[in-house]
Amino acid sequence: MPARNHNQWKANPPLKGGEWIDSRIYSDPEIYEQELEDIFKKVWVPICHESELPDPYDFRTATIAREPVVVARGPDNVVRAFLNVCPHRGMMIERRPSGSFEEAAPSGNPKRMTCMFHGWQYDMKGNCVYISREKEGYQDRLCKEDTGLRRLRCEVNFGGFIWVSLDDKVMSLEDWCGDAFKCIRKPLEAEPLEIFHYHKAVIGTNYKLWHDTNSEFYHDFMHYHNRVTGFNDAYFARENTAFKHGHVNVGSFEVQYDEYEGFESRAELSFPGLPPNQWYMVDLFPGMNFNLRGSALRCDIVTPLGPDKVMIEFRGFGLKSDTPEERRTRIDHHNSIWGPFGRNLHEDLIGVAGQGSAMLPGSENRRILHGRHENNLIHDEVGMRHYYDEWGKWMNRLPSDPSQPYMPAEAAE
Amino acid sequence: MSWRRICAADSVALNSLKKFEVDGIPVVVANYGDGFRVFPPICPHMEEPLEESGLIEGKVLTCTKHLWQWNLATCQMEGTETEKLMHFYDVKQEGDDLLAFIKSEHIYEFDEEDEMDDDDFFNS
Structure with a gap:
């Protein structure tokens, strides 16, 4: 086959549909944005492995489709996932890649996730447990019950991997990929x-x-x-x-x-x-x-x-x-x-x-x-x-x- | 025997707090001038380690994290922020030794909300 001019180069190959793809899907910014919205925000994503959080209060952070996520092991040994975002002013709560909440952050208390910005605190179940000067600022218009973290779907499966989905209505993890893991x-x-x-x-x-x-x-x-x-x-x-x-x-x-x-x-x-x-x-x-x-x-x-x-x-x-x-x-x-x-x-x-x-x-x-x-x-x-x-x-x-x-x-x- | 020796009385300086472990039970000893108090080492508010956050002034113990206060002479709550009593173990001095009556470790209950079944939670 001789080298091709521009028109020849742009022509489709002599193959059937589905046997080639267009390289725009690897480079187009608009397609990329849609992938985050329509795929990554809808599927199950493995974040890490349970052995990375061996003890109660251990945590790991990650991002899915630009959304910051924190997974933490509770005192009841259950691993839960939350959006790593403070409901107050949108600050990222935990900025370390991994660690333990057993020790207090400088503005917080032991066993809580603390937003360093204004000292709001959350327990390992995502309950808001402390709003600094709550009554003085909000009287009774807003209270801790209104400001829990956004909890995310989270499962531990297929050998201890921790899976998270941003979609509350996502299909079960088993339905999603149980067949492929069978082997x-x-x-x-x-x-x-x-x-x-x-x-x-x-x-x-x-x-x-x-x-x-x-x-x-x-x-x-x-x-x-x-x-x-x-x-x-x-x-x-x-x-x-x-x-x-x-x-x-x-x-x-x-x-x-x-x-x-x-x-x-x-x-x-x-x-x-x-x-x-x-x-x-x-x-x-x-x-x-x-x-x-x-x-x-x-x-x-x-x-x-x-x-x-x-x-x-x-x-x-x-x-x-x-x-x-x-x-x-x-x-x-x-x-x-x-x-x-x-x-x-x-x-x-x-x-x-x-x-x-x-x-x-x-x-x-x-x-x-x-x-x-x-x-x-x-x-x-x-x-x-x-x-x-x-x-x-x-x-x-x-x-x-x-x-x-x-x-x-x-x-x- | 539930009276347990904690430490030598002169090992805790005036208006200071010191943490000890007695038979695996952690306690803090506070010297408030008129005597001593022995209590669990965490603040009943949010588990702050009191040997670090506690401050004694005029017989009042303050957890400096969120300003909960207790009067060490009367064992009552002080100030406007405090919402829970501190648990104090009985204490006595025998010679140079400080003893506390500890049947078992006192564990504070911290509010934790009951959890819904995951499917109910995410589908509600």
């Missing part, structure tokens, strides 16, 4: 998990591009080490499975670690109930990834910061019951693939950063191809096609031409 539910829930790794990266790319990378393995051509040591019959036999609500499982298989130079079998430390060295991957709409590679669990959570900017939080997990030695081994297993000097992560980030650089807001729209069909096997791009069909429904936009309303891929041909 790793037993290993994740056999015994308590514990976080051993956390880092975050702010990348100049669209959040969906990161999820795309987690949803296809064709990019193993970029992972040099995977390509030269990992491609074998079992690898190519892995099958992708799509679930309702846009979630997918990327094909599972038994990894032959002895074929990877410098790697050891993970059979002994494989998660309970997991066949030895088995690898499972769950990709959730709109951008969370759970990756259980035998002995270590990785979880990626995206927080979109703009059409061309995303924060990705990476967490690694072992079993709470690990001996120090087992934990060290799990951390080695985790880091050798996913750590900063591991085999995969930095290459994945280079990939999406390069896409981001080439799709900045204002760049001319172009076609991004998702048209590989290989019987749903590992290099099939079915995961992305499934995701973008779901995206189209939530956004009422056609992924291949976002100025058009949604229609099923077959109808868009």
Whole structure:
């Protein structure tokens, strides 16, 4: 194929509807704003893991669709989520990423969340328990009963992850993604998990591009080490499975670690109930990834910061019951693939950063191809096609031409 | 035996508060000049640690966080802000030792509203 002039370049590819998308969905500020409203404010988002708040009064803060959120463990051991906003003057109540309310803030009291601005205080159930000079200022026109925090839907599930939704009427978490978790539910829930790794990266790319990378393995051509040591019959036999609500499982298989130079079998430390060295991957709409590679669990959570900017939080997990030695081994297993000097992560980030650089807001729209069909096997791009069909429904936009309303891929041909 | 030795009487200076732990029970000793008072170490208002926030002046104990006050001579509430009595353990001096009658740790009840079932809460 010769190089193409502008008109040729802009023409649609000789593929069917649903097999490509328009790059505006990765760069258009208006589409980005709509995604926050129509997707991120409506779905379940995992905020963190319960092992990050082990004790009563421990808390963790986060944001969902620009809304500040705080999750805190109460004295009754129940984890609750609130909008991290004071009902008085709209100040962010807790500004630390994590910590404990057991100790008092300078203007507050122990065991309360205190807004430092005017000293209003809230307990772990979100009740307002103190308004400074309440009677003097409000007489009886407004009282603590009128000024509780905004409580949010919150559930702990699928191995102790803390899930929050900004939508009071959201479907149950089980209905949302129970099917997609089925393949790793037993290993994740056999015994308590514990976080051993956390880092975050702010990348100049669209959040969906990161999820795309987690949803296809064709990019193993970029992972040099995977390509030269990992491609074998079992690898190519892995099958992708799509679930309702846009979630997918990327094909599972038994990894032959002895074929990877410098790697050891993970059979002994494989998660309970997991066949030895088995690898499972769950990709959730709109951008969370759970990756259980035998002995270590990785979880990626995206927080979109703009059409061309995303924060990705990476967490690694072992079993709470690990001996120090087992934990060290799990951390080695985790880091050798996913750590900063591991085999995969930095290459994945280079990939999406390069896409981001080439799709900045204002760049001319172009076609991004998702048209590989290989019987749903590992290099099939079915995961992305499934995701973008779901995206189209939530956004009422056609992924291949976002100025058009949604229609099923077959109808868009 | 519920009379328990807390400390040497001269270890708590005039108009000061000091925290002790007796058989795992935390208490604060206050020396208000005419004698001593022994009570749980947190303010009955909002659990403020009184050994840090408490101030004794003219026999009156003030929690400086929100100005709740108690008269240590009479054990009654003082001032306009105070809404709850302080719990005082009985106290006596034997020789150099200060003793308090503590059957078990006194735990204040802090208001906590009952919670609705989540679905009722979010659908109301």
